[in-house]
Amino acid sequence: MAAPLKADYAFDTEDLESSAKIVKFAVLKKHQEQDAAQERELASFEETMLPHMDAAHNLAKWLLRDEEDARDVVQEAYLRAFKSFGGFYGSNGRAWLLTIVRNTSYTLLKKNRAVDLTTTFDEEIHASGHESVSPATLLERSEDADLVREAMDKLPVDFREILVLRHLEGLSYNEIADIAQIPPGTVMSRLARARGKLKECLAARIGKEK
């Protein structure tokens, strides 16, 4: 663009030519400047968000119960997070990322029309005589990671979600409310129900073994 203009006004002063050069130089520098700005943004994003990858993967794995899906969702969530990173000014990067992971997971669950979103565990519990399991046995067996995992996997997704956020990430009720998008007042009651169901599931599995 600069060249034809310069030709048209070639009779003008020396000042004009030098300013055109400066413009070209500035344009070039601006390209580099944009690239450098992107690099800086990426570096800042990675510094803030990569440390939370374990938390992101853990949540996705628990929500989706599938390793491949979990990896896809975490990758997708990181890309989404990067695109809206400019709008992130908070200090709680983990909660922010987990919100995105959670939403991305739910999108996938809905797309797969997973029966998961509804309650599926009741028959199993009612079918077995878990009333016979004593609190002491329950406590003893609840140290068994495989058993806990099986019981957790039987819970509906919103229960798994709140249990992971509280028991594994140690998040506060307010943070959980933000991530799970529920009113802060309902966190305690949902968590209590989730724990109750988890206990039932554990007892049911222990009862079955006998």
Place this chain on the structure above:
Amino acid sequence: MNCEEATKLMDGYLDGELDPITSQTIEQHLRECHNCDQAYKTHGSLIRAIGNATPYFKAPAALRERIQSSLRQEIAKEPVRNVVEDFPPLFPTGQRRTVPSVIPWNWLALAAAIIFAAIITFNLMPRLQRPGSDQFLATQLIASHARSLMANHLTDVASSDQHTVKPWLDAKLDFAPPVVDLSSEGFPLIGGRLDYLDNRAVAALVYERRKHFINLFVWPAASEAAKAPKTITRQGYQLLHWADSDFNYWAVSDVNPNDLQTFKQQFEVRTPHH
């Protein structure tokens, strides 16, 4: 408070999420009602056992590489915007033709000079700014915290007993750091370690909070040490600094900021004052 209300609030009480007044009311009910007290204790130990036994699925290393390369592809494919459009319009398009073209060129020269100055400032400034001593220390602290978790060298002396950890540290250092076990407050002591920070040997006390670790670095305070507590968030880690008349404290962890504040308060409460 009756039993029904107490049962309803039990999980909130267990998680330390109730307001102080409700907490006190519950505590009083538990003192008076044996059944509820038993139910609370059983529930609490069961939930803790379940929490400890629940598997934590860490991200595989391959995922990290995959994500980093997909982020790089993302910035590579983003088309570089047309640079000319980035200049603010010098004149509304309608008027442009009627204005002598020499003037826009002078305007452009001015704009170019401004951009040029901005670029120079932007490129040079970060190099001129020397990182503050706190920032440098924060980098060291994070590195030390991360290394302690990575290299299977969390503790030199692994014990939840403060009377084992403290003498061990006292013998190795030229100062006697305060050591307290905060198990009852939800921060069990895991052990102690020697570390080297800020050009001196320091004590690192290791505490656990659920599945996360807190490194508390302690060394004698310089006389003019800042007393105001300070928080820094970097690379997803929380750093909390405070000092008393004798010691500098830096707590580093990936727990949430509230937990770290609670940790500091409990630590201060339990530390004998000088």
